[in-house]
Amino acid sequence: MNHPAQQRIAPAAIRKTIEVRAPIQRAFEVFAGRMGEWWHKEHSVAAHTIQIDVVIEPRGGGRWYEKGADGSEHMWGRVLAWEPPSRLVLAWQLNREFDYDPDFATTVEVNFEARGEVTIVHFEHRDLERMGEGAAQEFESMDGGWGMLLGLFKSKVEAA
Secondary structure (H helix, E strand, C coil), X not given: CCCHHHCCCXXXXXXXXXXXXXXXXXXXXXXXXXHHHXXXXXXXXXXXXCEEEEEECCCCCCEEEEEECCCCEEEEEEEEEEECCCEXXXXXXXXXXXXXXXXXCEEEEEEEEEECCEEEEEEEEECHHHHCCCHHHHHHHHHHHHHHHHXXXXXXXXXX
């Protein structure tokens, strides 16, 4: 048995729940089908071009990537589950340096729940311990980043 001082504490998953004033179908479509319209352009992996779109291919096994103004494509990950309008699961394959690594993945899961005139969006980014040394610090940065991005999503879906 490991001595308690030798045990490592894994970072918790990032969890967010937001309520949007939109039907579930529209919430899913704006999140998954129009991500490039609400994603913050400065949150880009393209170093030498401007991000013009973020694409999630609408099927299990599909790609998740950004498009640059120069026509380039920059992989972010892949679609693990595509279940409109209720669930989307993505493999985030950007490592701590935000470089695409096909051998690395954390998991982003988004569930959409219809509740009358609104949709409740449950967001979780888990498996962050896979980021290795410094994962706890990465959690702090990503937690704030996802909060900001989900606020942009909420504004976009409610204006749609």
